Amino acid sequence: MTTIVRGGTVVNADRSFRADVLCHEGKIVAVGENLDTPAHAQVIDAGGQYVMPGGIDPHTHMQLPFMGTVTADDFFTGTAAGLAGGTTTIMDFVIPNPQQSLLEAYHTWRGWAKKAAGDYTFHVAVTWWNETVHADMGTLVREHGVNSFKHFMAYKNAIMADDELLIKSFARALELGAIPTVHAENGELVFQLQQELLKKGITGPVAHPLSRPPAVEAEAANRAIAIANVMNTPVYIVHVSCAESLEAITRARAKGQRVYGEALAGHLVIDDSVYRSNDLEFAAAHVMSPPFRGKHHQAALWQGLQGGNLQTTATDHCTFCAEQKATGYDDFTKIPNGCGGVEDRMAIVWNAGVNTGKLTPSEFVRVTSANAAQIFNMYPRKGVVAVGADADLVVWDPEGTRTISAKTQFAKGGFNVFEGRTVRGIPTHTLAAGKLVFQRGELRAVEGAGRHVDRPAFSPFIGAAMQRA
The missing domain is CATH 2.30.40.10 (Urease, subunit C, domain 1)
Structure with a gap:
């Protein structure tokens, strides 16, 4: 054609x-x-x-089994919604259960993704460690086009990575020419704060941000960056939501460390007042981790994008319907974490960034497409005209306008955190x-038209162990 x-x-x-x-x-x-x-x-x-160039969303969760349920958007509806918003490629996450083979989980996700309408590629999470994981990482890089591995420093008693796992996985990624990515929140601190809030009778969605203050994110970001520095590996920090985490990234980059940061469209424009709503359904719909922050954090994130210390914008698209969120109205720790956005990211970033003079059109392309393509080795196949x-x-x-609404969106879940905004x-x-x-x-999306994007390994980074992988 x-x-x-x-x-x-x-x-x-x-x-x-x-x-x-x-x-x-x-x-x-x-x-x-x-x-x-x-x-x-x-x-x-x-x-x-x-x-x-079509947008690249480097952080989505389609058809994700999480917290006892499964997200509302599968790979067809989620990628189709992305196409409607100008995003043509998503980077999703394979998340093995503890003790599950990384390869087994990877093939499960590849099977789910066969229905995708747009192109897709995967980060693979390392949720446990032994020699099988070590071997699987090599197979994923060499045979399946994976060059990034995710580490959750949060979610104690589930998929949380401790320091030993981080060190071993970072070292293995370095050998293979892959880049570690990190969800930076101190999972132990979050767990303890959650228990204290529940004991005090603060059980609704209002407690969610109280259990995950900026300090727990900043501690984990600093720790991940320090480990990466000692291991001499690059590191990519997902969904940076607060000024303190940005400061950690900025300091490291100023010293020459190869650290990358990602901002979510939601964190750029939504503040933490949403959790104080008397409408439980509304408040619970905004529960995601890290949570939405105060307005001064939004200003910091924009400065990070403008100054080049944050390189990408994403959504962490992870949709749940009201019935799914309702399971945690009386215990906020049971609210499935996640919000949508893959359909709206491009327009939100343009409206709040380019229209206000914070970003030029070329800078918009950098943070919505080109930088992700370059960081994850898809450039110049992706990210450039x-x-x-x-x-x-x-x-x-x-000059075109649209008022965002769950009633007119293509994404599933029945809620939109950008509801009512005219872009x-x-x-x-x-x-x-x-x-x-x-x-x-x-929308003319075709189920199954999307292609898997293989991402080659990087050349061995300076300081990589020169041993047979």
């Missing part, structure tokens, strides 16, 4: 320029002004609009592998 996107302004992470974009058989084959239109080509008029790249494109109307700057067309999958409100 041949498609030409005509008359727009191409925006990449390094520059913007007027050009047509010609796509054929899933790839971009020409970028330039006044390109000839091949016979029978589909023509998309991008006049007055931007043409940008250039000859040879995948034909994943979003045609963006900077200026929206996608009019989304192309995935050169196929038009979204056009002016009409």
Whole structure:
């Protein structure tokens, strides 16, 4: 199939320029002004609009079994919603149970993902350790295109990684040319604070942020960064939500340490007042970890994106319906953690970032696509409008508006944390592998059309153990 996107302004992470974009058989084959239109080509008029690389959401959880239930969005509905919002690739998480083979879990997730409408790739969590895990990590890198491993420093008595596991897994990742990623919260502190709050009779959603204050996130971020420094490995901190964690990242980067940070769209615009609502359903719907923070933390996160100490934006898309959340109204520790956002991230970041002058359009491309592609070794297949790249494109109307609502969203779960916000700057067309999958409100997602994206290992990092893996 041949498609030409005509008359727009191409925006990449390094520059913007007027050009047509010609796509054929899933790839971009020409970028330039006044390109000839091949016979029978589909023509998309991008006049007055931007043409940008499709968004990459580096943090989603589709069809995730978690806290005794399963998320509302599966790989089809979740990726389809992403396409409607201009996100063409998701990075999801394989999360093995303790003592479960990493390979077994990986193949389970690959099976679930066969129905995806957009492209997908996986981080694999390391939730326990022995020689089998050591071997599985090697197989995943060499044979299955995995180059990142996730570590949860939270969720005691479930999937929490202690320091021994972090050290062994970080060292193994370094040998293999893979990058460790970290959910930074001190799980022991969270557990103890949860128990104290319950004993005091503070049992509703209002207790959730009280059990996970910024200090518990900052401690874990500092610890993960210190371990990575000693092990001489890079590290990627997911969903940085507070100024204190950002400060830890900034200090390390200033000293030359290779540390990357991710901000969630929700953390950039939503504050912790949501938990103090008298509406239990509303408050519980916002329960995620780390929780939403006070407004000064939002300002810090924007500064992190502007200054380059936070490189990516994500959603941690993990949807649960009201009935699922209701199981924890009387015990906040039982509320399934997670919120949506894969459909709205691009518009939220544009509206709150570009429209306010915090980000330029090229910086927007960096934090929504290009940086994730580069950090996780998908560039230049992803993250750029250039000859040879995948034909994943979003045609963006900077003056178009949309009021976000659960009633009109494509994502499941029946709730939207951005409910009622009117955003200026929206996608009019989304192309995935050169196929038009979204056009002016009409979703044309096809179940199973998404492809797994293999991510090659990095060259051995400086200081890597020179031993046979």
